């Protein structure tokens with residue numbers, strides 16, 4: 001589904017990712033862990049094309065998308081739930097969902113998103129900037145689903161949410177996995193990450209320093225304290 | 231000062247504001263979507279006027295002048311965005327310099343083609359004369375400008391507020407990067423908005439050419455007004471461009487009528503005040 005090979009990414013002259021490689025298979029959830037500032041968001045930005053990798057390649061569903069503009073990657077089946085939600089503040093909730101609709105006859109429609117997040121239907125006519133943080137997160141996820149992705153990139157979807165809502169996001173991720181979606185998930189909430197992931201990678205200073213199954217990481221307290229501050 | 235003076239001057243300010251709206255609405259949208267400070271926008275106004283002039287000389291048709299002038303300049307806008315500005319995307323300073331370069335080239339080209347004499351586009355027959363209301367009389371052509379701007383404003387508003395493309399444009403104004411992240415073809419959308427902005431400015435140039443004239447230097451004369459409108463109204467906001475245009479039109483007109491020697495002051499002092507109180511403009515968001 002997604003193969004990231006030896007990716008180096010820069011902001012101007014600042015070298016942030018130093019040769020990251022990983023893969024996400026069909027129907028798989030791969031989680032990236034790591035402290036703040038280690039390059040997790042930069043990795044997501046490289047995959048979607050916001051900050052294209054300067055060296056290395058990113059292949060997605062058989063195509064080399066390393067230098068594709070972001071909208072093309074989305075058309076090709078990549079969905080993005082960005083860090084900080086980034087819903088369109090001056091659009092209504094319904095418009096936020098509709099602008100993302102690709103009309104490609106996929107599974108996700110307004111009705112289906114409303115079914116997953118009934119709250120979004122209740123607030124359909126409200127401007128997105130009037131929503132609570134939790135509602136904005138639901139909207140950001142719903143918006144990405146409207147593009148009918150095969151692979152979902154999720155960057156800290158539980159950031160700043162109350163425990164109840166963190167569980168809700170966990171439930172949604174599990175449900176999306178059941179539907180067969182592949183997910184590349186960046187998460188700081190360790191219990192949640194361990195619960196949903198098939199495999200985990202730990203990122204430190206722009207490099208992957210540890211890779212394992214969730215249960216192996218769960219047992220490895222040295223890695224947890226060295227790289228995750230647990 | 232009689233009531234008559236105030237009514238007439240208000241009407242004049244309104245019609246000047248209407249013309250400014252044609253010029254500035256596109257500039258505002260272009261900035262909103264692309265964050266490009268287009269210093270060649272006044273050139274579209276001037277070039278539109280010149281092309282319209284040539285069309286009127288050839289065909290005698292005012293309607294053809296408006297249409298051909300606006301379309302020709304829209305094509306120039308498309309070429310400028312597609313072939314030049316896009317290469318500098320994200321480099322704000324480079325883009326500004328490039329648009330200044332274009333403005334200077336357009337100025338010289340116009341001088342070369344149309345010479346240095348001032349011209350006026352003849353007002354078509356039915357729009358000559360005056361409208362009377364009691365003891366007051368208003369030039370028909372100025373009323374025509376107000377009607378045109380009102381129609382354009384309504385169409386733009388409907389398109390932005392009620393259509394899918396309009397929602398995509400608003401999404402790109404909110405967050406252009408994220409708009410791409412949900413699959414919106416922002417480069418294509420930007421090109422369309424840029425063309426529309428050039429079209430409207432040139433249309434303003436032809437229509438304005440019949441009452442302000444068409445002359446060398448018109449480009450840099452209208453440019454500051456357009457920027458005042460956009461900055462006061464709020465970058466990227468259509469309602470802002472509407473209110474800003476009327477405000478600037480009225481302020482400029484009353485300033486010139488009441489305190490001719492202070493007319494820049496009466497225009498720019500309120501602008502500075504508005505910006506001090508609302509740095510993002512009347513309708514802008516941070």
Ligand SMILES: Nc1ncnc2c1ncn2[C@@H]1O[C@H](COP(=O)(O)OP(=O)(O)O)[C@@H](O)[C@H]1O
Pocket residue numbers: 011014016034035036037038039040041042043
């Ligand atoms: N737009 C940017 N310009 C320059 N440096 C940036 C930018 N965004 C992030 N960085 C730097 O890149 C590094 C990685 O940041 P980021 O990918 O956001 O980390 P994470 O998501 O793991 O917290 C940090 O040192 C950060 O300061």
Ligand SMILES: [Mg+2]
Pocket residue numbers: 040041042083155
């Ligand atoms: Mg981050």
